[in-house]
Amino acid sequence: MEPTQSALIVPIPEAEPAVADLRARHDRSASWGVPAHITVIFPFLPPEQLTPQVLAAVRLIAAGVPRFYLSLDRVGWFGDRVLWLSPNPAEPFRELTNRLAVRFPQAEPYGGQFTDVVPHLTVGHDAPGLTAVAAGVEAKLPVKARVTALRLITGRPEPGDSWHTLTDFPLG
Secondary structure (H helix, E strand, O other), rough: OOOOEEEEEEEHHHHHHHHHHHHHHHHHHHHHHOOEEEEEEEEOOOHHHOOHHHHHHHHHHHHOOOEEEEEEEEEEEEEEEEEEEEEOOOOOOHHHHHHHHHHHOOOOHHHHOOOOHHEEEEEEEEOOHHHHHHHHHHOEEEEEEEOOOOEEEOOOOOOOOOOOEEEEEEEO
C-alpha cells in the first residue's frame, strides 16, 4: 500500500534496549514500524509532494544544525495519557522544528494542535498501567546518544510495519 503521510524524526537507536518492549505494548506507532525517536515535524508533507527541491531544502536545514550528544534523563507526562522521555539538551530539536516550520509553513508541527512543541521520546500513549511503566523505564535512565542525522519516513497510520525510511539528512 502506498504511504499517505510523512514525518521528520530523529531516531534514537540507543534508547531501544530501554523502551522497545514498552513501546511495543504501549505506543501504537511502534506497531507501524516507527523506531524509538524524537519527532521534529509530524505530519510533514504528503508523500507525493516530497520533490527533489523539498529534499534539498530539508538537507540544507539539517546541515545548518550541528551534531550533538544527548541524554534521555527523566520521565515526563502530558496529562496522565502520554508517558515520554525528555532529551537534554532539547534546544537542537526546537531549532530544527522551528527552521523547518518557517520553510514549510503548510507542515505545522502536530498539525498546529499544540502551541508549545515539547521535544520528547514517547514510551506510551493512552494505555493502561503507564504509571508502572514509568517506574520501570526510569530505572533504565539515563540513555546517552549521539545525534547525527534527521530522518524522513513515510507510511500509513496502521499496524504492520508500514513506515519506512525515505532518506537521512546529515546534521552539520
